[in-house]
Amino acid sequence: MIDYLGFLAGFTTTVSFLPQVVRVYKTKSGRDISVWTMALLSFGVLLWLIYGSLIMSLPIIIANAVTLVLVSAILFLKLIYARRNSLKEVAPVDGN
Amino acid sequence: MIDYLGFLAGFTTTVSFLPQVVRVYKTKSGRDISVWTMALLSFGVLLWLIYGSLIMSLPIIIANAVTLVLVSAILFLKLIYARRNSLKEVAPVDGN
Numbered sequence: 001m002i003d004y005l006g007f008l009a010g011f012t013t014t015v016s017f018l019p020q021v022v023r024v025y026k027t028k029s030g031r032d033i034s035v036w037t038m039a040l041l042s043f044g045v046l047l048w049l050i051y052g053s054l055i056m057s058l059p060i061i062i063a064n065a066v067t068l069v070l071v072s073a074i075l076f077l078k079l080i081y082a083r084r085n086s087l088k089e090v091a092p093v094d095g096n
Numbered sequence: 097m098i099d100y101l102g103f104l105a106g107f108t109t110t111v112s113f114l115p116q117v118v119r120v121y122k123t124k125s126g127r128d129i130s131v132w133t134m135a136l137l138s139f140g141v142l143l144w145l146i147y148g149s150l151i152m153s154l155p156i157i158i159a160n161a162v163t164l165v166l167v168s169a170i171l172f173l174k175l176i177y178a179r180r181n182s183l184k185e186v187a188p189v190d191g192n
Contacts, residue, residue, distance in 0.1 A: 002150045005146060006151075009143035009147045012136055012137075012139055012140030013136075013141060013144065014140075015136065016132075016136030016137040016140055018133075019133045020129070020132075020133040023128065023129075024128065031128055032126050032127055032128035034119040036115035036116075037112050037115045038112075040109075040111065041108075041113075044110075044112055045105075047104055048105040048109065050101060051101045051155075054101065055098060055102075
């Protein structure tokens, strides 16, 4: 029973990052998202992954493996759009 | 030794939300932050808190209690500034 709660907790916190990935991808902007938060979160989730493996807790392993992918995607998209938007400011597209 | 890793993982993922709280507070904008992500994350972290209590894992309890406070703060600030900014658009301050 307790493990199911762990799975539900892991599932919820894991899928919670999906709307953020979609939002950054759709708006092509992650300006309000803190790079430090995403970088620290990626590192911390990696540590949770190791911790979960050591105590052999499947809910922690699965949740943090998927979270790592999603959080890294948010960080990656934020950096790409920050760079693209700054290039646009420097050299606006012809005809604009 | 393993519990120390759990504490470090918990500490890192917990403090990771602090820069985001500061950023939203400073920029007075959380436009790029997904409400769904923060709401689901708050709920999921609450479940982790219950899970951690049931398996009596101190790293999970402490990490998720503090994370819950920080994530709720981000959600709260985002909603406040979203409302304030939309009011500004409707009725710009006199003299603007």
